[in-house]
Amino acid sequence: MSVGLAFSRTLVDEWRRAGITDAYLSPGSRSTPLAVALAERLDVHVILDERCAAFSALGTALASGRPSIVACTSGTAGTHFHAAVVEASQAGIPFIVCTADRPAELHDIAAAQTTDQRNLYGNAVRWFADPGAPDAATASTWRSLAARAVAEATGYRPGPVHLNLAFKEPFLDDDTTHGPPGRADGGPWHRTSGRPAPVEPPADVRAACAQAVRPLVISGHGAPACVTLDGVPVLSDHRGPLTGTVAHWDLLLRDPGFTASHTPDLVVRAGMPPASKALAQWLARLDAPQIVLAPGSRWTDPTRSATWMLTAPTNLTLTGEVGWADAWGSAAEMAGGAIDTVLAAHDEATEPGVARQLFATLAEGTTLVVSSSMPIRDLESFAAPRGDVRVLANRGVNGIDGVTSTALGVALTGAPTTLLIGDLALLHDQGALTGLAARAVDLHLVVVDNHGGGIFSFLPQAGLLDAARFEQLFGTPQAVDLEALLGVHGIDCVVVATATELDRALAAPRRRPGVRATVVRTDRCANTAVHDELAGAVAVALGS
Numbered sequence: 099m100s101v102g103l104a105f106s107r108t109l110v111d112e113w114r115r116a117g118i119t120d121a122y123l124s125p126g127s128r129s130t131p132l133a134v135a136l137a138e139r140l141d142v143h144v145i146l147d148e149r150c151a152a153f154s155a156l157g158t159a160l161a162s163g164r165p166s167i168v169a170c171t172s173g174t175a176g177t178h179f180h181a182a183v184v185e186a187s188q189a190g191i192p193f194i195v196c197t198a199d200r201p202a203e204l205h206d207i208a209a210a211q212t213t214d215q216r217n218l219y220g221n222a223v224r225w226f227a228d229p230g231a232p233d234a235a236t237a238s239t240w241r242s243l244a245a246r247a248v249a250e251a252t253g254y255r256p257g258p259v260h261l262n263l264a265f266k267e268p269f270l271d272d273d274t275t276h277g278p279p280g281r282a283d284g285g286p287w288h289r290t291s292g293r294p295a296p297v298e299p300p301a302d303v304r305a306a307c308a309q310a311v312r313p314l315v316i317s318g319h320g321a322p323a324c325v326t327l328d329g330v331p332v333l334s335d336h337r338g339p340l341t342g343t344v345a346h347w348d349l350l351l352r353d354p355g356f357t358a359s360h361t362p363d364l365v366v367r368a369g370m371p372p373a374s375k376a377l378a379q380w381l382a383r384l385d386a387p388q389i390v391l392a393p394g395s396r397w398t399d400p401t402r403s404a405t406w407m408l409t410a411p412t413n414l415t416l417t418g419e420v421g422w423a424d425a426w427g428s429a430a431e432m433a434g435g436a437i438d439t440v441l442a443a444h445d446e447a448t449e450p451g452v453a454r455q456l457f458a459t460l461a462e463g464t465t466l467v468v469s470s471s472m473p474i475r476d477l478e479s480f481a482a483p484r485g486d487v488r489v490l491a492n493r494g495v496n497g498i499d500g501v502t503s504t505a506l507g508v509a510l511t512g513a514p515t516t517l518l519i520g521d522l523a524l525l526h527d528q529g530a531l532t533g534l535a536a537r538a539v540d541l542h543l544v545v546v547d548n549h550g551g552g553i554f555s556f557l558p559q560a561g562l563l564d565a566a567r568f569e570q571l572f573g574t575p576q577a578v579d580l581e582a583l584l585g586v587h588g589i590d591c592v593v594v595a596t597a598t599e600l601d602r603a604l605a606a607p608r609r610r611p612g613v614r615a616t617v618v619r620t621d622r623c624a625n626t627a628v629h630d631e632l633a634g635a636v637a638v639a640l641g642s
Contacts, residue, residue: 101277102265105232105240106135108277112244113194114139116286118165120510122155124148126171128211129198130269136167143510143537145503147529148175152182153492153500154530156191157507160490161465165192165251165259166507172199173211176218181499186258187222188396188494189370190320192251193258195219201231201264215262224257225250231264237278245287254293254394293394296324296411303406303414306387310364311419316377317343319493321369322391322411329418331426335372336457336468336477336489344426346433348479349636351376356429356640362386366414370493371400373474389414429640436639437480440632447600447618448628449546450480453518455597456544457481459604460516464488467505469519470496471553473546477518480632488513498523502530502543509539521547522574528583535588535613543589543615548622550575555626573622584615591615 109132121136122143123129136142145151148170155166170176176197186193200212216228229236229243243261251259281287299307307313315325317334332342350356357380365384368391371377378401381388387405391412392398399407441451453476460466468474468491477489492504502524505517524545534541546552554560554572569575584591594600594616603616 100266100268100271101232101234101237102131102269103134104277105237106131107138108237108240109244110135110139111277111280112241112287113167113248115280115284116245116248118167118194118248120155120158120162121167121169122151122158122507123168124151124170124175126175126198127269128172128200128265129169129196131265132169132196132198132263134270136169140167146532148178149181149500150503150527150529152179152195153185153503153527154507154510156182156186156193156492156500157467157490157504158511159186159191159193159507160189160504161508161511161513163192165194165248167194167196169196170198171211172197172215173213176215180219181497183219183258183260184222185492185494185497185500187224189492190256190394191258191494192256194247194251195223195258195260197260197262199262199264201266218262219258219260222258223260224253224255226260226262228262228264231266240277241280241287248286249288249290253290256394294410296322296413299408299412299414300406303389303408303412306364306389307414307416310416312362312422313364313366313416313418314362315416316365316367316372316381318369318372319491324411324413325366325368325391326413326415328416329420329423330416331418331423333372333377334483335374336481336483337491337493338369338372342423343483345430345482346437346479346636347426347430348374348376348475349433349633350426350429350640351380352633353637353640355637360425360429364416365389366391366416367398367404369398371398372478373470373493373496374478432639433636434482436635437632440628440635441597444628445596445598446624447595447597447620449548449552449620449625450476450628450632451597452544452546452600452618452620453477454480454482455600456516456518456604457484457487460487461514462486463514465490465508465513465515467491467501467508467515467517469501469517469523470498471520471523471551473518473520475553499526500530502527505541505543506530506534506537506539509541510537514540516542516544518544519546520552521545521549521576521578521580522551524580525576525578531584531587531589537613539613540611541613543584543613545580545615545617546620547580547617548620548625549577550622552622552625555622556629580617584617589613589615591617593617593619595619
């Protein structure tokens with residue numbers, strides 16, 4: 099008799115004991131035992147497209163800090179999880195991927211919907227297990243398998259785990275068969291020690307921190323909370339800790355006069371690097387020693403300028419000289435005034451204005467999901483920091499795939515959620531729109547529609563190729579009516595083209611709970627010009 103359902107129920111019971119609440123499922127036959135077991139014990143979200151399901155699971159894990167489960171049938175289905183698995187790996191997001199499989203006797207004989215799924219995601223996963231088709235003789239291992247999957251996904255270096263689970267037919271013939279009992283106290287089968295407490299730094303690091311009078315902290319996503327600051331400016335992306343954050347630092351670092359007069363004598367870089375190219379180039383030029391705090395993560399030194407790479411959480415204390423942090427703060431205030439002056443002179447909606455105005459008007463407690471490409475960069479440059487809004491983004495490998503699905507996964511945690519996304523990223527993830535309006539979520543899609551790939555206009559090839567060739571290869575022009583597309587999916591949509599219309603749309607009360615969209619029409623050529631205008635105005639305000 100098949101024991102696939104008993105096996106699946108045992109796995110799910112262990113995951114429930116470990117605190118997992120959400121599972122994402124793409125329909126299929128081979129995964130039937132697991133699908134039934136998941137639906138019995140967890141909140142199951144059924145999503146047709148496997149890539150969308152995986153990114154939605156990633157979004158829930160990103161927002162909650164708990165692993166999510168994503169499951170699919172055999173064959174090509176699991177290959178569509180790969181992009182989300184890579185993002186989870188690079189970003190350190192706990193994530194359990196379950197691919198159903200044919201049993202061994204159906205492999206290598208051209209059986210339908212069968213391919214080699216072993217080690218499907220290579221070294222992108224923290225752990226891989228292929229336990230074979232379950233039978234009564236292996237029942238004593240089932241709880242250990244499930245508990246270890248959670249432990250591996252949530253360990254010192256969090257990330258995705260892959261379980262390739264073979265099931266024999268009949269899938270539901272074992273309804274009265276039970277798996278082995280769990281721990282009597284209701285806890286998981288295996289318990290782990292958790293993450294280590296912060297340690298004291300090496301002597302040379304302590305000396306460098308004590309001697310610095312103009313230290314500077316760069317804070318990104320995942321920055322450990324073990325740095326004590328007094329009078330120290332912090333350059334944080336909007337996903338990182340915000341204590342002491344300097345606004346508009348990306349624009350400050352683009353000004354040679356400012357950087358020449360505000361050179362630090364020590365830099366501490368904590369968490370994942372922000373998106374800013376200006377920051378990366380500036381860090382690469384600095385002569386000051388640099389401490390990188392990267393506990394449990396991959397090597398986070400894209401500029402290859404780290405003096406110390408501290409891979410354990412480390413207590414650091416930094417004190418700046420009188421006026422050091424104030425100088426950065428004053429410059430940021432001047433930059434903010436220049437930004438407001440320039441944007442006020444534009445009647446049309448601008449992409450910097452969208453990021454600035456949207457972030458300023460979000461309700462307290464909102465989670466903002468920001469797409470890669472221009473939205474995350476515009477947020478860094480133009481949006482004033484605030485500590486009552488949470489910002490999330492897929493910056494592990496910085497792709498524009500799965501962004502809407504990620505926002506859906508965030509919204510399914512119950513958080514009021516807004517997504518700032520470009521037109522190409524929205525079109526790239528159209529599958530996420532299927533059934534979106536019917537889900538019980540509070541989600542606002544703010545779509546910047548410049549009819550193509552706006553970020554490429556800022557790259558050298560924009561000036562080196564003739565206009566037609568650039569548009570063919572990089573502009574990626576699209577003529578999709580986004581209002582009609584969203585309407586087909588039952589999503590209320592407002593289209594705006596001016597700054598006044600944008601203000602009105604962002605301030606408008608909700609017509610009904612659920613999903614809504616605001617499409618902001620902009621022009622790619624005008625966008626590069628307004629970015630240059632803003633950078634020039636900031637330089638003038640700083641006196642350069």
